[in-house]
Amino acid sequence: MNIRAPKDFWSGLFFIAVGTFFIVVASGYRIGDMHRLGPGMFPILTGSLMALLGVVLAGRSLVIDGEPVARLHGRPIGIGLLGIVVFGLLLRPAGLVLSIIALVCVSALAGKQFKAVETLILAVILAGLSVVVFVWIVGMELPLWPEW
Amino acid sequence: MDTLSHLAFGLGVALTWQNLAYCFAGCLLGTLVGVLPGVGPVTTVAMLLPFTFGLGPAPALIMLAGIYYGAQYGGSTTAILVNIPGESSSVVTTIDGYQMARNGRAGPALGIAAIGSFIAGCFATLVIAYFAPPLAEVALDFAPADYFSLMVLGLVASVVLARGSLIKAIAMVCFGILLGLIGTDVNTGTIRFGFGWPQLTDGIGFVALAMAFFGVTDVLLNLEQEEQQDVFAARIGNILPSGEDMKVCAPTIARSTLLGSILGILPGGGALLASFAAYMLEKKIAKPPRSFGSGDIRGVAAPESANNAGAQTSFIPMLTLGVPSNPTMAMMIGALMIQGITPGPGVMNERPDLFWGLIASMWIGNLMLLVLNLPLVGLWIRLLAIPYRLLYPAIFVFCCIGAYSVNNEIFDVYTVALLAGVGYVLLKLDCEPAPMVLGFVLGPMLEENLRRAMMLSFGDPSVFVTRPLSAVCLVLAVLALVVLALPALRQKREEAMRE
Numbered sequence: 001m002n003i004r005a006p007k008d009f010w011s012g013l014f015f016i017a018v019g020t021f022f023i024v025v026a027s028g029y030r031i032g033d034m035h036r037l038g039p040g041m042f043p044i045l046t047g048s049l050m051a052l053l054g055v056v057l058a059g060r061s062l063v064i065d066g067e068p069v070a071r072l073h074g075r076p077i078g079i080g081l082l083g084i085v086v087f088g089l090l091l092r093p094a095g096l097v098l099s100i101i102a103l104v105c106v107s108a109l110a111g112k113q114f115k116a117v118e119t120l121i122l123a124v125i126l127a128g129l130s131v132v133v134f135v136w137i138v139g140m141e142l143p144l145w146p147e148w
Numbered sequence: 149m150d151t152l153s154h155l156a157f158g159l160g161v162a163l164t165w166q167n168l169a170y171c172f173a174g175c176l177l178g179t180l181v182g183v184l185p186g187v188g189p190v191t192t193v194a195m196l197l198p199f200t201f202g203l204g205p206a207p208a209l210i211m212l213a214g215i216y217y218g219a220q221y222g223g224s225t226t227a228i229l230v231n232i233p234g235e236s237s238s239v240v241t242t243i244d245g246y247q248m249a250r251n252g253r254a255g256p257a258l259g260i261a262a263i264g265s266f267i268a269g270c271f272a273t274l275v276i277a278y279f280a281p282p283l284a285e286v287a288l289d290f291a292p293a294d295y296f297s298l299m300v301l302g303l304v305a306s307v308v309l310a311r312g313s314l315i316k317a318i319a320m321v322c323f324g325i326l327l328g329l330i331g332t333d334v335n336t337g338t339i340r341f342g343f344g345w346p347q348l349t350d351g352i353g354f355v356a357l358a359m360a361f362f363g364v365t366d367v368l369l370n371l372e373q374e375e376q377q378d379v380f381a382a383r384i385g386n387i388l389p390s391g392e393d394m395k396v397c398a399p400t401i402a403r404s405t406l407l408g409s410i411l412g413i414l415p416g417g418g419a420l421l422a423s424f425a426a427y428m429l430e431k432k433i434a435k436p437p438r439s440f441g442s443g444d445i446r447g448v449a450a451p452e453s454a455n456n457a458g459a460q461t462s463f464i465p466m467l468t469l470g471v472p473s474n475p476t477m478a479m480m481i482g483a484l485m486i487q488g489i490t491p492g493p494g495v496m497n498e499r500p501d502l503f504w505g506l507i508a509s510m511w512i513g514n515l516m517l518l519v520l521n522l523p524l525v526g527l528w529i530r531l532l533a534i535p536y537r538l539l540y541p542a543i544f545v546f547c548c549i550g551a552y553s554v555n556n557e558i559f560d561v562y563t564v565a566l567l568a569g570v571g572y573v574l575l576k577l578d579c580e581p582a583p584m585v586l587g588f589v590l591g592p593m594l595e596e597n598l599r600r601a602m603m604l605s606f607g608d609p610s611v612f613v614t615r616p617l618s619a620v621c622l623v624l625a626v627l628a629l630v631v632l633a634l635p636a637l638r639q640k641r642e643e644a645m646r647e
Contacts, residue, residue, distance in 0.1 A: 007578050008313070008316075009356075010577055011316055011319075011574070011577040011578070011579055014573075014574070014577070015319045015322075015323070018323060018326070019322070019326075022326045022341070025340075025341055026341075026566060028340070029338055029340060030336070033607065034598075034602060034608075035602060035603065035606055035607035035608070035609030036602075036603065037598065037599045037602055038336070038609075039333040039335070039336050039338040039340055041582075042329065042594075042595040042598065042599075043326060043329050043340065043341075045534075046325050046326055046329075047326060048321070048323050049322050049619050050319050050322035050323060050326070053315050053316075053322070054319060055314055056258055057313075057315055057316065057319070059458070067578075069576060069577065070576050072572075072573070072576055073371075074371045074463050075495075076368050076371035076372060077210045077368050077569065079573055080367065080368050080371070080544070080566060080568075081364075081569055082545065083544060084364070084547075084548055084562075084564060084565040084568075085562065085565050086560075086562060087544075087548045088548075088552075088558045088561035088562050091558060091561070092181040092558060096549075100545055100549075103541070103544055103545060103548060104541040104544070104545065105541070107541050107544045108537065108541055110371055111371055111536075111537045111540070112243065112371075112537075113537055114537075115537075117543075118538075122538055122541060122542075123541075126541065126542055129296065130545060130549060134199075134549055134553070138199055138202065139202070140549075141551050141556070142549075142552075
């Protein structure tokens with residue numbers, strides 16, 4: 001059997017997987033009866049609809065033609081998301097200033113053009129602005145520098 | 149009190165220095181994001197949500213609203229001068245606006261866009277002031293079954309307007325609902341889908357979700373495209389349209405304002421739909437000589453008036469029923485809930501300052517925008533020169549700090565990264581995030597109203613078809629789905645979306 005509409009096929013599989021997952025987890029909660037719906041009922045109903053639609057999508061993709069999946073660009077997404085994770089990892093131990101500089105430098109690598117000096121200047125400016133706006137003006141409680 | 153004295157009361161609220169300042173800030177930011185391609189109003193509202201917590205509900209909502217309608221003004225500038233829609237509801241404006249700019253008439257195009265927007269904004273403000281209160285009055289009598297069906301209708305409408313496959317859009321709504329159910333169940337105290345993580349007790353943060361799907365995902369997609377081309381550098385010249393232009397455009401502005409106001413109120417409606425519909429209508433009925441497509445000034449006046457009217461009247465269902473008609477309104481609901489206010493018909497009576505202050509601020513904001521846009525247009529054009537590689541790290545910084553600041557929780561930062569990855573893959577599979585976000589916001593309310601309705605009817609599901617309003621909503625929802633599923637009409641819709 002050939003997959004003739006890859007976009008539909010893969011999104012169908014995604015909906016089936018997520019829908020089934022929620023159904024399985026939700027069946028561990030009380031279902032209740034028609035008068036008093038338990039916490040399990042609504043998620044099971046919604047998950048079933050989602051999985052059903054996934055089945056339709058995936059099934060249909062074997063019969064009718066559709067577009068191929070557009071290329072996934074690994075570099076921007078990988079590096080971009082890495083930048084955010086790095087920010088999360090650094091924030092508590094290293095403070096706001098250093099984690100912003102790290103975030104900007106890492107995520108700048110995700111673009112097509114990377115200019116080291118320009119990026120560093122941008123990082124310092126954004127870190128400075130964030131401290132002024134978020135910590136001094138808005139009054140957010142964030143550690144600015146590493147605590148040691 | 150009648151409407152005028154309500155408005156006067158609202159003006160009193162909106163004209164305090166603090167609220168004026170936030171209204172101005174919102175309009176300024178809105179124009180800015182409208183001008184900058186790749187940063188839309190939804191993203192901006194999402195990024196600024198966390199910073200409105202400390203403001204109090206009225207200034208927060210006033211500022212966020214300013215961003216939304218301000219973006220409608222700003223979007224036209226980019227559309228006309230660079231042929232890039234600064235945001236989605238200006239797509240139609242590019243058709244005739246850019247042609248006008250190439251013919252050396254960029255000035256009048258910008259002028260008529262601002263004037264049309266202003267007239268539409270003023271009218272839409274009055275529409276809200278006159279129509280929202282009676283609607284809220286009626287809504288006070290809605291039973292849980294009515295609400296449930298109304299929300300179903302709203303979700304179906306959002307699906308109808310999504311691009312691409314109907315099935316995918318409905319599945320995305322389901323996905324949003326399921327994500328919205330994560331956390332403590334208010335009725336029983338059961339923690340659902342928490343998997344032992346204490347951070348999930350209160351559910352996935354709305355801010356983190358919005359930033360992931362509308363901030364980070366957008367950036368990731370933009371990074372795949374080439375850096376944008378050069379700005380159309382022609383002289384803008386006199387911005388004020390000639391008397392002749394005004395005469396030609398007057399009926400167009402009037403019709404488009406009316407059409408936009410109506411389409412904004414409908415569930416699933418808003419600025420985008422309004423701008424498309426108004427352009428098509430004018431193309432059909434405008435008096436000759438018609439030159440639509442090659443720089444007709446009415447082709448700028450129509451979408452720009454309609455999108456501003458639609459942007460503002462889409463506040464009506466949000467303010468009176470608590471049902472958002474588009475993702476930006478879903479953000480507003482999120483903002484209200486974070487402030488501890490339950491959106492719905494009660495807001496008008498319990499918080500008249502919020503309701504009337506917001507409406508009055510819209511009128512003031514439109515006035516501010518006229519000043520911001522006409523004389524300062526040269527400044528906005530220069531902003532277009534900012535390369536995207538300097539812009540997107542700033543968006544990342546905003547998203548990270550914003551997500552963290554909601555609960556001072558690093559977990560939320562990781563949530564952004566995870567959901568952005570999911571959102572990116574889904575977009576590549578042609579699954580739009582807008583229906584998902586609406587599902588996320590409406591999910592818990594849907595469940596709550598379903599449970600209450602079943603409780604009140606002692607487990608009899610026929611309550612959904614025996615209550616007239618509920619029945620009408622469900623019938624409309626089913627009709628919309630059936631009509632859309634018919635192959636012939638689906639083709640028409642796809643054509644309309646492409647145009």
